[in-house]
Amino acid sequence: MADTKSKPIQCKAAVCWEAGKPLSIETVEVAPPKNGEVRVKVLYTGVCHSDLSILNGSLKIGQMPIILGHEGAGIIESVGSGVTDCKKGDHVVMLWLPQCNQCKSCKSGKTNLCDEFLGGTHGLGTMLDGTTRFTCMGKQIHHFLDCSTFSQYIVVPEMSVCKIETSAPLDKVCLLGCGIATGYGSALNTAKVKPGSTCAIWGLGAIGMAVIMGCRKAGASRIIGIDINPDKFKQGKAFGMTEGVNPKDHDKPLHEVLTEMTGGGLDYTFECIGNVKCMIIRVKTMFLDLLKVIRMAKCY
Structure with a gap:
């Protein structure tokens, strides 16, 4: 594969255009990662009941259209500026409830209440800067819990990935992300x-x-x-x-x-x-x- 760093990538993704309707396999464009972000090639994903609940409309989180999925594992394809703990080729599990390790909540041990994540764009379907990295047919596609693992490539904040050993089977460790x-x-x-x-x-x-x-x-x-x-x-x-x-x-x-x-x-x-x-x-x-x-x- 040609070097894709700093370039958009086209890939397949399961897009939820509207609650109550089936997912649609579409070609989406995934923008390069910005400051503090990484782009991941998703190799395996689980399907959580939360994904199904949003699909059928019983759970109101995020905005449509959206790419669901939050139990994923893959390999980092490229990193944006300011990324310090990850590099291209790292094997990672996506984190739908990440921690910055810098805010008051994280330092107190209550990492599930991370100020940067919950106090920012959580649930709004965007990255931390308020924009998205997905487009399809000229339309903005929203993120789900900073993960959206129903796409072959995704962009997530650096804190939303956890590095794992390359020997760990990705088809199994993807479930560590939630279930x-x-x-x-x-x-x-x-x-x-x-x-x-x-x-x-x-x-x-x-x-x-x-x-x-x-x-x-x-x-x-x-x-x-x-x-x-x-x-x-x-x-x-x-x-x-x-x-x-x-x-x-x-x-x-x-x-x-x-x-x-x-x-x-x-x-x-x-x-x-x-x-x-x-x-x-x-x-x-x-x-x-x-x-x-x-x-x-x-x-x-």
């Missing part, structure tokens, strides 16, 4: 699962499997996977699940089943579906466990 980090981090960083604890995970998709890995890493003694598709239990056990429960196999309400299984309730529960009914069952299960603790306290 895996969400589930794994929920167990280790948010819930802070304790060794020997009992955990239950509703929904054994990518996020649920990542929660299982996190619970196993934390040393949980029982990791119960809950799904109406029993075919997922075999894979769940490979990730560290100790037992699986199919709600359809029981006549009793699920919270009662889990309470009996665990001798009173669960220590940690994770809802990885986005189903309100499942969330209510989680609360009931945790509430019964709280009652157990209260009763034990009254015995003293």
Whole structure:
């Protein structure tokens, strides 16, 4: 391929022209990276439910037309001026929630509240300078979470990529951009699962499997996977699940089943579906466990 540095690149991308309509494969032009930006050749991307929610119109983020996708991995094609930590040829994973490491929030450890990202153009569909790098048929195409991995080439801020070892399989590590980090981090960083604890995970998709890995890493003694598709239990056990429960196999309400299984309730529960009914069952299960603790306290 000819040297493309400082030149526009034409490539294929899946463009969402309007919510509620199918993605359209179009030829788009991707401008060169500006100051503090890098241009990445995207080799693999995952499809997150958030992408589907924007496509069907149930989630209102960004502006149309837009190139969706935020679970991507690829190789840096070129860098703009002022880029210090990345170079051409680096293998990277895209970050939809980056951190500048300079603002008050980042320095306090609350990197998910990065002032430069959330206080800037987040959700507006542009780069940090308020402009876009995509055009198609003479029209400006918006970015999605500074990623837009449904395009063969993308331009992102330097802070929106994470360098990885060249030996890491890009078709797998692309999921680190969202799904895996969400589930794994929920167990280790948010819930802070304790060794020997009992955990239950509703929904054994990518996020649920990542929660299982996190619970196993934390040393949980029982990791119960809950799904109406029993075919997922075999894979769940490979990730560290100790037992699986199919709600359809029981006549009793699920919270009662889990309470009996665990001798009173669960220590940690994770809802990885986005189903309100499942969330209510989680609360009931945790509430019964709280009652157990209260009763034990009254015995003293």
